[in-house]
Amino acid sequence: MFEAVLFDCDGVLVDSEPITNGVLRQMLNEAGWALSQAECMHIFIGKAVRDERARIERETGKPLTEDWMRAFYARRDQRLRAELQTVPGALQAVAAAHRGTSGRIACASGADRPKVVMQIQMAGMHTYFGDRIFSGHDQPRSKPFPDVYLAAAAHLGADPARCLVIEDTATGAQAGIAAGATVWGYCPEGHGRAFDGLTVARVFRHMDELAQALVL
Structure with a gap:
């Protein structure tokens, strides 16, 4: 066929989506972008974080740096290993x-x-x-x-x-x-x-x- x-x-x-988006939402909140889990899922599901770089930088008022991305990957992977x-x-x-x-x-x-x-x-x-x-x-x-x-x-x-x-x-x-x-x-x-x-x-x-x- x-x-x-x-x-x-x-x-x-x-x-994995609830885990990954949970970490992402927490880190975005820490960076100054207050959004709910439902909003985070709606914006980011099916996409790479970098695809929304312009919006992240606009909402947080900060550049999306490689250090921030590395921290996100580390926290995300730790949660995935524990909960996936x-x-x-x-x-x-x-x-x-x-x-x-x-x-x-x-x-x-x-x-x-x-x-x-x-x-x-x-x-x-x-x-x-x-x-x-x-x-x-x-x-x-x-x-x-x-x-x-x-x-x-x-x-x-x-x-x-x-x-x-x-x-x-x-x-x-x-x-x-x-x-x-x-x-x-x-x-x-x-x-x-x-x-x-x-x-x-x-x-x-x-x-x-x-x-x-x-x-x-």
Whole structure:
């Protein structure tokens, strides 16, 4: 059915978004930008922190320095190591995709590569992905641009039009669509409104639905 399956990481394979955004919100509050957790999630989910550099600098009145980013990464990773949980059923879905494509799967994330590698290892998925882990930070443009998905497809020798992308955010879905792939949206809340107006081919609520679909 598909030549390759390309997975996002945060929110698809691991439940990392509340942890990462919790640390980010705390640090932004400390820097002078008072925003709620819901506001922080709305602004930053699916994006790299640096993508919102201008807004951060405007709201805090301070430059977004490399020292601040290093401190954020350190505090974030400490929390992730202590609290990270795998999305229920994600390991089984990855295994099904690996079997169904003879190993032609990849993780294509908008997050920094060290974080993605760490999370995949913690989730017990490194055996399936190996070196097929791609970060938007390493591409000319990150999501919602298609660069990271095009890089993953090229590495696998797969036609992007024959790739399935699994995403949980509008930003990521836009990247997959722009790459020419088929996008399925993971939406555990069940309403799928995150993908309104986007040509997402299928929305599913549980990872076991994905695992079952990939073995048909």
